[in-house]
Amino acid sequence: MSLTERAGYEGPVEVKIAVPLHPAERNKVKVVRRQALLFDLEMGRMWDVTEHLRSMEPLPSPEELMGYLVRFDRLKLPRSADLRLVLGLWVLLDEVPNLGPSSIPALWKPGIIEHYRNSLKAFRKAYAKDGLRGMMFADEINTGRVSLLTAEGYLDATSDPIALKAYREWLKHRFKSIDELNELMGTDYPSFEEVEWLLPLHPFTDEDVELRGEEELDELCRRLGRSPLFPFKSLRQLEAAGDLQDEFRVWFYGEWLARYARMAKEIIGDVPVFICSAGIGGDAHEYLRIHRWALIGGVDGLIRNCYGHPRKVGGGYEICQPGGERFPLETLVRWMEAGQR
Numbered sequence: 001m002s003l004t005e006r007a008g009y010e011g012p013v014e015v016k017i018a019v020p021l022h023p024a025e026r027n028k029v030k031v032v033r034r035q036a037l038l039f040d041l042e043m044g045r046m047w048d049v050t051e052h053l054r055s056m057e058p059l060p061s062p063e064e065l066m067g068y069l070v071r072f073d074r075l076k077l078p079r080s081a082d083l084r085l086v087l088g089l090w091v092l093l094d095e096v097p098n099l100g101p102s103s104i105p106a107l108w109k110p111g112i113i114e115h116y117r118n119s120l121k122a123f124r125k126a127y128a129k130d131g132l133r134g135m136m137f138a139d140e141i142n143t144g145r146v147s148l149l150t151a152e153g154y155l156d157a158t159s160d161p162i163a164l165k166a167y168r169e170w171l172k173h174r175f176k177s178i179d180e181l182n183e184l185m186g187t188d189y190p191s192f193e194e195v196e197w198l199l200p201l202h203p204f205t206d207e208d209v210e211l212r213g214e215e216e217l218d219e220l221c222r223r224l225g226r227s228p229l230f231p232f233k234s235l236r237q238l239e240a241a242g243d244l245q246d247e248f249r250v251w252f253y254g255e256w257l258a259r260y261a262r263m264a265k266e267i268i269g270d271v272p273v274f275i276c277s278a279g280i281g282g283d284a285h286e287y288l289r290i291h292r293w294a295l296i297g298g299v300d301g302l303i304r305n306c307y308g309h310p311r312k313v314g315g316g317y318e319i320c321q322p323g324g325e326r327f328p329l330e331t332l333v334r335w336m337e338a339g340q341r
Contacts, residue, residue: 001085003038008079013072017087018065020152029066031056033090037229038075039203041082044223046230049075049085084203090156096253097153099290101278102140107256108162116260120267127268135264135271136303138257138294140278142287143250148200148242149209155249157197163252168192170248185240186233198231198241250289257290258297265298272300284334 001015019029034056038047052072061067070087077083095103105112120127127135146154157163172192175181181195182188189195202224208217218235225233232238261273275294277287291302311320318326 001087003077003083003085004080006077007081007083008077010076011074013075013077015070015072015085016059016067017070018061018067019089019091020065030092031089032092035088035201036072037086037088037201037203038077039084039086039224040078040080041084041203041220042080043078044220044226045078046224046227048229053087086201086203088199088201097155098146098151098249099141099143099253101142102138104138104141104253104257106160107260108166108252117263117267120264124268127271134274134300135268136274136276137260139276141276141290142278143253143290144286146242146246146249148198148202148238148245149204150206151200151242154200156199158199164197166252167197167245167248168195170251171195171244174244185244186236196231197245198238202230202232202238251293254290254293255297257294258299261294261297261299273298274301274303275299276303 001017003013003015006013034050034053035048036050036053038049040046049072052074053070054073055071057069057071059067059069095105097103107113148154155163157167169192171181175184178189178191181192204217204220212220214235221230221232221235221238224230232241257275261275264273265271275291277291288302291299295302311318320326
């Protein structure tokens with residue numbers, strides 16, 4: 001948020017923030033850590049002002065937002081033509097972020113694994129009856145690309161040893177050597193075991209991405225990167241890390257969905273297991289990225305909850321929904337053909 005209008009002020013500060021949430025998460029949010037960073041983009045400087053953050057009081061807000069009144073006991077704001085405050089909130093959620101309209105829990109957590117295994121064992125006899133034609137889990141999940149430059153919510157693997165170890169192991173298979181990774185990101189990691197999971201604790205907004213040129217953003221990263229508080233040494237590193245972490249995120253979710261499918265087969269028997277997609281608009285290679293890895297890993301098929309009817313058009317088909325919206329299925333067909341190859 002911008003504090004430019006208060007530049008040069010010294011004293012108590014109050015700001016209002018709104019955290020985007022899925023309505024189902026509204027009453028489940030638990031903030032476990034906070035960090036406040038002050039950025040002077042005119043001079044390329046930054047300060048950690050977390051010690052001055054005194055309180056966060058909930059505010060009435062729309063269903064899809066969680067509002068807070070944030071109070072700082074004292075801030076010394078430098079004179080600047082572009083002064084910004086970034087507030088990072090670490091929250092515990094029942095489900096992983098950046099999926100929708102439904103989501104999944106953190107499937108890699110030992111407690112979740114044990115709960116699912118015990119549930120399968122408890123209902124094994126009922127599940128194994130002849131009338132069962134298949135199982136479906138992960139109802140209506142989809143994801144878009146999540147960028148470090150513009151993300152408002154982000155998976156934190158820094159304090160999750162299982163996810164962080166998996167990310168580093170994934171990088172080992174993704175790159176021939178640590179030198180290849182360093183060349184891509186403009187970094188100097190000595191080994192894959194030292195690679196960090198980066199979080200979007202930077203002052204850039206969607207407007208910056210649209211209006212500032214790459215050279216200006218890169219220069220800001222370089223100047224801010226002199227501080228140990230700012231992990232990005234260049235725009236190249238920020239973008240490359242974001243792309244890699246998003247690629248890993250999609251693979252990681254899909255891989256764990258496949259592991260649960262294999263677990264179901266081990267306990268119940270050779271019953272088909274399916275995963276469900278919510279959307280069919282746009283490029284299937286985008287909205288079915290998680291499903292692709294789940295199918296490669298062991299899920300048997302893809303289900304789409306279709307609130308409409310298929311209609312033959314020329315040499316192909318399209319889905320017509322009750323509201324009149326129509327979705328050609330060419331990209332879905334190409335996606336299926338690519339997966340079968």
